Amino acid sequence: MPNFENISPHPVVRQLLSSAMTSELSSASTNVAVVSLLVKVLNREILRNLQKVVRLRRARLRKDVDTLRHILGVQKFDVGIVCVDNHRIQQINNTYRKKNFxxxxxxxxxxxxxxPGKLPCPLYRDELNLGDIFLGVEFVMKQCQEESFDLHDALTVVTAHGICHLLGYRHETEEEWTEMxxxxxxxxxxxxxxxxxxLQPLMKKCDHSR
Incomplete structure (x- = not known):
């Protein structure tokens, strides 16, 4: 069970996180909302590992995320990166996209x-937020094992993909996919x-299941 005591100095956020992750009634929607609230309260990038299936080098991933943000010129914007296992990413995928896998x-x-390609123009400090990215690290690990690919390289690539989505890019059509x-x-x-x-993008053609 994750220890949230060291995540945030805000006791309300700690309580919400602990309740969301320990309650038997905890839902994917609750967890997404709580993580988003955490990012807003902290006003910074967070990288949290909420799974125990795959060993992560969080310092390397955090450094890679910082490099991606620098490239895109979005260092002043908050972003949440949350690493989860197959069960939780499937739960969230089913709740928000009706795709149960x-x-x-x-x-x-x-x-x-x-x-796509336009940065937000926030009016207030709490709008300096790009959003949240959930990385299915267990899923990515399986792909890496099948294709003999380095896990942390793959996580950097899929994080770049996720940030593109936060910046308005989509791939519902071939034209959108080409642009992304x-x-x-x-x-x-x-x-x-x-x-x-x-590193190169992991996918070279439009895939509506992503």
């Missing part, structure tokens, strides 16, 4: 009507230039 990444934008893929290619090419790595 696990997946690699789910994004919940704070600004839902953004045009072009943006992901740019992000990862800049990431590779800065880090010396060789």
């Amino acid at each position: 696990p997946t690699d990444v789910l994004s919940f934008p704070f600004h839902e009507d953004l045009r 893929l072009q943006r992901e290619n740019y992000i990862l090419s800049e990431y590779n230039r800065l880090t010396g790595r060789h």
